[in-house]
Amino acid sequence: MDRTPTGLHxxxxxxxxxxxxxARGLPRxxxxxxxxxxxxxxxxxxxxxxxxxxxxxxxxxxxxxxxPDEVATLMGLMESFLVRERANCRRQGVRLAVIGRRDxxxxxxxxxxxxxxxxxxxxxxxxxRLAVDYSARSAILAAAGALGSAExxxxxxxLQRVNRACHSDPETPPVDLVIRTSGEQRLSDFLLFESAYAxxxxxxxxxxxxxxxxxxxAIEAFRRRERRFGAVPAEIHPLPDPVAGPSAR
Ligand code: IPE
Ligand code: IPE
Ligand code: MG
Numbered sequence: 001m002d003r004t005p006t007g008l009h010x011x012x013x014x015x016x017x018x019x020x021x022x023a024r025g026l027p028r029x030x031x032x033x034x035x036x037x038x039x040x041x042x043x044x045x046x047x048x049x050x051x052x053x054x055x056x057x058x059x060x061x062x063x064x065x066x067x068p069d070e071v072a073t074l075m076g077l078m079e080s081f082l083v084r085e086r087a088n089c090r091r092q093g094v095r096l097a098v099i100g101r102r103d104x105x106x107x108x109x110x111x112x113x114x115x116x117x118x119x120x121x122x123x124x125x126x127x128x129r130l131a132v133d134y135s136a137r138s139a140i141l142a143a144a145g146a147l148g149s150a151e152x153x154x155x156x157x158x159l160q161r162v163n164r165a166c167h168s169d170p171e172t173p174p175v176d177l178v179i180r181t182s183g184e185q186r187l188s189d190f191l192l193f194e195s196a197y198a199x200x201x202x203x204x205x206x207x208x209x210x211x212x213x214x215x216x217x218a219i220e221a222f223r224r225r226e227r228r229f230g231a232v233p234a235e236i237h238p239l240p241d242p243v244a245g246p247s248a249r
Pocket of ligand 1: 058059063182
């Protein structure tokens with residue numbers, strides 16, 4: 001379950017819109033507006049870097065705690081993003097899905113989600129997941145709650161259930177790399193089950209300034225990492241027998 005079957009699955013925590021705006025004396029909502037352009041840059045750069053699944057954290061369950069006008073702006077921006085980018089996604093072979101809860105979203109946004117998912121369903125170049133009203137803990141809880149008490153399920157089967165619980169394609173692979181912008185170094189309830197062996201890259205760029213070059217550098221850092229999945233590196237020989245000691249080799 002922890003191997004990469006095809007391309008990479010990258011999770012991106014798009015953080016720093018508010019600070020970007022504050023640094024310019026602008027309202028936070030202006031940072032969110034500029035952030036939408038950065039999403040497009042990331043999506044355009046991803047396939048060329050070997051990414052086949054890209055999950056973007058757009059709005060967390062806990063972001064409902066923000067002021068109502070900021071929440072309303074974010075909902076409006078996500079709706080117009082989905083409508084505007086629909087044709088682009090189709091052209092670029094992007095299959096778009098929104099993961100998370102839907103029942104608390106405004107009706108216009110729900111319609112935009114459903115129509116964009118339908119319009120882009122045949123895309124094969126990139127599976128783009130936008131996490132909206134998303135909480136990893138909620139998804140895990142929902143998947144566990146749906147398991148009957150007598151039911152047995154291995155980790156791959158459980159991952160499929162976690163995926164289903166948040167409206168994702170059940171076959172979405174685990175995450176290889178999580179990138180967070182803005183210098184914060186935490187996961188904030190993002191893909192907790194799926195990122196068990198993900199590499200983590202934290203970069204200082206604020207999300208509205210993020211571009212293809214930032215993504216390329218993060219992938220380069222990822223490629224330099226040695227993923228072990230609990231095993232030992234291939235070139236290291238087995239340790240000597242602890243009883244016999246090194247002389248017995
Ligand atoms: C990320 O930027 C966007 C969302 C969480 C919706 P923030 O709005 O969190 O920006 P900062 O962290 O306050 O700078
Ligand atoms: C996480 O960012 C959610 C998104 C990027 C959408 P936050 O800015 O909400 O996270 P915290 O509150 O700093 O942990
Ligand atoms: Mg933030």
